[in-house]
Amino acid sequence: MTTMTYAQGILAAFRYTMRTRPNVFVFGQGLWSPWYVGSSMQDLDIEFGRERVIDSPVSEVAVTGAAVGASLCGYRPIVVHPRMDFMILAVDQIVSQAAKWAHMFGGQARPAVTIRGIINRGGEQGAQHSQALHAWFAHIPGLRVVMPATAADARDLLIASVLCDDPVLYIDDRWLYEVEQDETPIVELDLATQRPAVLREGGDCTLVGAGYSTQLCLQAAAQLAAAGIDCEVIDLRVINPLDDAAIVASVQKTGRLVAVDGSWRLCGLAGEIIAGVAEQLDVGAWRGRPQRVTLPDAPAPTSRALEEIYYPTAATVIAAVRRTLGNREE
Numbered sequence: 001m002t003t004m005t006y007a008q009g010i011l012a013a014f015r016y017t018m019r020t021r022p023n024v025f026v027f028g029q030g031l032w033s034p035w036y037v038g039s040s041m042q043d044l045d046i047e048f049g050r051e052r053v054i055d056s057p058v059s060e061v062a063v064t065g066a067a068v069g070a071s072l073c074g075y076r077p078i079v080v081h082p083r084m085d086f087m088i089l090a091v092d093q094i095v096s097q098a099a100k101w102a103h104m105f106g107g108q109a110r111p112a113v114t115i116r117g118i119i120n121r122g123g124e125q126g127a128q129h130s131q132a133l134h135a136w137f138a139h140i141p142g143l144r145v146v147m148p149a150t151a152a153d154a155r156d157l158l159i160a161s162v163l164c165d166d167p168v169l170y171i172d173d174r175w176l177y178e179v180e181q182d183e184t185p186i187v188e189l190d191l192a193t194q195r196p197a198v199l200r201e202g203g204d205c206t207l208v209g210a211g212y213s214t215q216l217c218l219q220a221a222a223q224l225a226a227a228g229i230d231c232e233v234i235d236l237r238v239i240n241p242l243d244d245a246a247i248v249a250s251v252q253k254t255g256r257l258v259a260v261d262g263s264w265r266l267c268g269l270a271g272e273i274i275a276g277v278a279e280q281l282d283v284g285a286w287r288g289r290p291q292r293v294t295l296p297d298a299p300a301p302t303s304r305a306l307e308e309i310y311y312p313t314a315a316t317v318i319a320a321v322r323r324t325l326g327n328r329e330e
Helices: 006-020 044-048 060-071 084-098 134-138 151-163 212-225 245-254 269-280 304-310 314-324
Strands: 003-005 024-028 053-055 076-081 114-119 144-146 168-173 180-182 197-200 205-209 231-235 238-240 257-264 291-295
Touching: 003 006, 003 151, 006 024, 006 044, 006 076, 006 151, 024 060, 044 053, 060 076, 060 084, 076 084, 076 151, 084 114, 114 151, 134 144, 134 168, 134 238, 134 257, 134 269, 144 151, 151 168, 151 180, 197 212, 197 245, 205 212, 205 245, 205 314, 212 231, 212 257, 212 314, 231 245, 245 257, 245 269, 257 269, 257 314, 269 291, 291 314
Parallel strands: 024 053, 024 076, 076 114, 114 168, 144 168, 205 231, 205 257, 257 291
Antiparallel strands: 003 180, 144 238, 197 231
16 A cells, blocks of 8 residues: 655645546646645646646735635636735635625525645744634634645545535645655545544543644654553544534543644634533533643744744643643653
């Protein structure tokens, strides 16, 4: 069996949708560059032509607005924002336009647009190039938000996003691009039916993440297992709409919850996960206080030394697990 990386999964999704759907095209900055979007779009312009893989001027507003308009005319465009930070410039097109059209027109107008936002962090890029803003967009009704953590999901959830009739924000993470797994057959998923996945079973503590945070959960769980602590790992996969049934069932079993998120704490995804479970479980179901692992409440530093203490690691997750276990050391 061959393996594929996360970036190869994204590339496979682009190739599959463009080969099978002639109304799919890609629009965004740096798409013809061999380095700007990494290996996730390698040679797509050569394979499908530059009339379908369109390298746009530097205008997030224009490219996103044009794609939303094209989707209303029967196309299924994929907009690429190589840095999620600058996607903020297109918030009106995403939040006030794409997310609202089906609601405002009784489902008669459905912008089937996929907006790819890439998270870039580390490498001394600083505060304006390092933001993970998924919680902002997950707050918006009418906008589906997808955060794949595995190579197979990077491929299959992107395909599902393109085939979905709703506007979808597909968020991938450069820190995941080299993560590998065994290659699996392509599956055309119905995005509306996708739920969180239990990637590792355990009985002592529930770890929940999305995107790169899921990988931190898996790393922490593997290290804790060597110490006799058995953690269950749940990958959210889709954060809007957020289905927390699997998380509730897991915490009902373990009695403990650690929510891991690569963004800030205030009004964030980690707090939403804990709140959703707390609303549904009786107080007696808890065996330890739930914990959040998030970024410090500060913009990202530029110094490499400060980056090493700013971003959560598997060790940060392990410390949170030990807190909810009462600092159990065995």
